[in-house]
Each structure stands twice: as structure tokens, then as C-alpha cells.
Amino acid sequence: MTELLLPLTAAVYVAALWLRRRVHTPLLNPTLLAMASLGGVVLVTGVRYGSYAQATRPLSALLTPAVVALAVPVHREREILRRFARPMLLGAAAGAVTGFAVGWAAARLLDLAPAWSVAAVSRSATSPIAIALAGELHGQAALSATLSIITGVFGATLGPAWLNALRVRHPIARGLAHGIASHGVGTGRMVEESRRAGAASAVGMALGGTVLAVALPLIWS
């Protein structure tokens, strides 16, 4: 029976993609929808989450090479990175520190449990990096992945209007900000705005995630 869980996961994701093409709103994020549906399946059928995770292990294992693949967009967009190196690196550093500081301070102030603190601090990183960090910092991979995806969906949904209100118009500024604050989901949204915004966002996602993944384990303890 559990052999069917992997194809079921893929089928639910395909259905979510199909639905997104019909109903055009960033609220309907295919990953979030698939997560919620499959979580529902696990709850309703009484399959233990451990068995589900075991059955879908081939998908999760591919997250490792997928993180490494983040180097490719940074290399491919090297012209943009070269031309805007200073503002992009400064912006990425400032944004990553802000995102981290808010999570860190709030987790301390609210006295969150360790797994929640790790997830709150790594929320701006793309999910595969958040999952890798959870393994490193004794967090919970599922919790970190969930908060990361919710953060991405939130930023991709309200981010563009928020930056309009702040009168940020330059595609490099808009793109990088979304890549840092809302990783892959925000990047998907920026690709719709323009090629440059999408490229800057991809670079921001890779930079922000890498900086956090290198810095966080060193200062965490």
C-alpha cells in the first residue's frame, strides 16, 4: 500500500499545478496545496507520518543535489551580478541580517521551543536549505519546511504591493528583495514581473540561503 504514496504525492502536485493554471492567485501555491492535501491524507488514513516519509524518500533525497543546483542561476546571471555587485551584495547582507534578527529576537522574547526557534530563524531560506539546517541544528525538518513555504507564499502574495507602497520600482531592488525574503516562491512571482527581476530574485535566493546556512550554525548555540 505504502508504495502508492510516492505516485500519489506526484499526482496531487500535478493536480495542484493544474488548478493554479485555472485560478490565478498567488495564494494558491501548488506546494502549499499539495502539502496540505497530503497532510490531510496522512491524518485521515491513519498512515504514520514516518511511513509516508519513508515511502517518499526518493523525492526528499533529490533535495541534496537541488540545493547544489542553486549555483547555476548565480553563474548564469553573472552579468547582472557583475554590473550590480555592490548594491546587490550590500542589499543581500542587510536583508539577510534583518530577517535573521527579527526571527532571533522574537524567538527569544516569546521563549519559543528549540525546534520552533530554528524554524523561525531559517524561515527566509529556501526549504531545502531550511531542511538541511534543521538537520544541523537539531530542529524539525517538517516544521522548518512548512514555515519556509508559508514565508515564501506570504512574501510572494503581499510583497509586490508592499514594495509599490514603498515606491521601490527598480527591478533589481524588487527582485533581490523577494529572493532574500521569500526565496523560490517569491522568485516565481518576480519572473512574472520581468526577466531582470526574476534573475535578481534567483541570485537573492541563492545568496541569502547560502549566507544563512553558513552563518547560522556558527553563531547558533
Place this chain on the structure above:
Amino acid sequence: MTVNSVTDSARASHGTNGDTIITRGRETAHVLVAIGVLWGFAGAGDLVASTAGLPVPGSVIGTVLLWVALETRLIRLRWIDGGARLLLAALGLLFVPAGAGFVQFIGAGAVWLEVGGIIVVGSLLTLAVTAHVVQRGLPADD
């Protein structure tokens, strides 16, 4: 890459079905090799992390190593581009199983509200700070 796909499609339209299958087979093999190379970099990252005693995820060190290898042309983009594109395009599917694990925390209660607040405030501030720093530092001619 473009040259390759042009010749591939020419072959596909002129050749027999057998040729198409062979071409597809080669593309698939290429993608699998590329994923293997990416995995190799993650392994190298693991090795660096354990040797240097760094608590950083090996895959992230692998990302930095691959970027350096691409910039120094030790690794050519065309060798891994197909596999990398496939993985990044499928990223949304790949983390569904991990994400579905939220069911283990569904009864956590009020902490969800607190974390929701962190996400809202944190995201809006991060967007604003990043965008402003970038915009202030842009070259004058842009």
C-alpha cells in the same frame, strides 16, 4: 546547448521514431549524469564540513564549490545545465513530503499565531530593508 537542441530537433523531425528514442535516451542519460555530478559536489561539501569541523550543511558548501568551479570553468555549464534545470523546476514537488510533516505539529496551538506574527513582520521588514539598500546603491545611469 542551443546548437545541441537544434540538431536534436532536426534529427527528431527527419529521422525515424527509433532515432527520436535514441536522442531522448541520450538526453535522459545526460540529465542523470548531471544530477550525479551535483550529488558529487554535495559529497565533497560533506567532506569539507567534516574535515574542517564546520556545522554547515554539506550541500550548501557544495553549492559554493560548484559556483567556484563554474566561474573558473573547471566545470562547463552545459555539462550540468539540463540536470540543474530539471531539479530547480521540480523543487516545488521535492519538498512536499517534508512539508506534509506539519501534521505532527498541527496541535501546537498558540505558537502558530506567534510564528505567524514573526513571518508577517519579518517578511515586510526584510523586503523593505533589502530593496532600500539596493536602490540607494544603484549606479547613477540606471
